[in-house]
Amino acid sequence: KAGVTQTPRYLIKTRGQQVTLSCSPISGHRSVSWYQQTPGQGLQFLFEYFSETQRNKGNFPGRFSGRQFSNSRSEMNVSTLELGDSALYLCASSFDREIGNEQFFGPGTRLTVL
Amino acid sequence: DAKTTQPPSMDCAEGRAANLPCNHSTISGNEYVYWYRQIHSQGPQYIIHGLKNNETNEMASLIITEDRKSSTLILPHATLRDTAVYYCIVRPLYNQGGKLIFGQGTELSVKP
Numbered sequence: 001k002a003g004v005t006q007t008p009r010y011l012i013k014t015r016g017q018q019v020t021l022s023c024s025p026i027s028g029h030r031s032v033s034w035y036q037q038t039p040g041q042g043l044q045f046l047f048e049y050f051s052e053t054q055r056n057k058g059n060f061p062g063r064f065s066g067r068q069f070s071n072s073r074s075e076m077n078v079s080t081l082e083l084g085d086s087a088l089y090l091c092a093s094s095f096d097r098e099i100g101n102e103q104f105f106g107p108g109t110r111l112t113v114l
Numbered sequence: 115d116a117k118t119t120q121p122p123s124m125d126c127a128e129g130r131a132a133n134l135p136c137n138h139s140t141i142s143g144n145e146y147v148y149w150y151r152q153i154h155s156q157g158p159q160y161i162i163h164g165l166k167n168n169e170t171n172e173m174a175s176l177i178i179t180e181d182r183k184s185s186t187l188i189l190p191h192a193t194l195r196d197t198a199v200y201y202c203i204v205r206p207l208y209n210q211g212g213k214l215i216f217g218q219g220t221e222l223s224v225k226p
Binding site: 004031032033035042043044045048050055056058090092094097099100102103104105106107108 | 146148152156157158159160163201205207211212213214215216217218219
C-alpha cells in the first residue's frame, strides 16, 4: 500500500509569509504527527492529531498550527515565517495512538525561508 | 528532553555486526525502548521496540539489560545501505500517542 505522502516536497518562502504543508497518511491510519528537523535542534515534535482533534503539542510558538480532516489527511500552517523556520518538516502516521503501532514517516517537505 | 544517551558516531565494516549502544538510566517501568533510523534525506524508519525482553525481527535485534538502564541494537550483517543515523527513544506506555522525543542519535557509517 502507498506510504505517507507529503506535498509539496520543496518550498521557498520569504520572511513574513505564511505556508501550508499537507500530509496524506497511509490508508486506514488515523493518527498523524508532525515534526520539525533542523541541523541545530534535530528532530522536534510539533503536534499530533487523531480523529480531527489535537492530542499532543510540542513546545512551539502559536505561529505553528495544524488540523486534521475527516479523511485523516492533515495540514500544518506556519504564519509570519522567520528565517529559523527553515527546516525539513516531517509527517508520520500510525493506525492509532496505542503503543506497538509504529509510526511511518513521509519523505518530508523542505522549507527554505529567505 | 530526550531520556537517552548515544555515541555520536560509529563505524562498522560491511558484513560485520553493528552493535549500537543506548543508555537510558532513568527509564521507568511503563516505558518502552524504541529504535528508529534515518537514512540521509529520508524520513525516519521504525526498526524495533521492546519493554524488557530481548526482541528480534527481520531488521535487527534489541538487547535490553536486566535493569533496563541500557540497550543495544544489533544489525547482524551490516550493509552499505544501513548507513544512517540511529535513534534510541524511550516512549511511555500511556498518553503519548504519536509523540516521539528524538535525541541526537548515532551516525553509523558502514564501510566496504
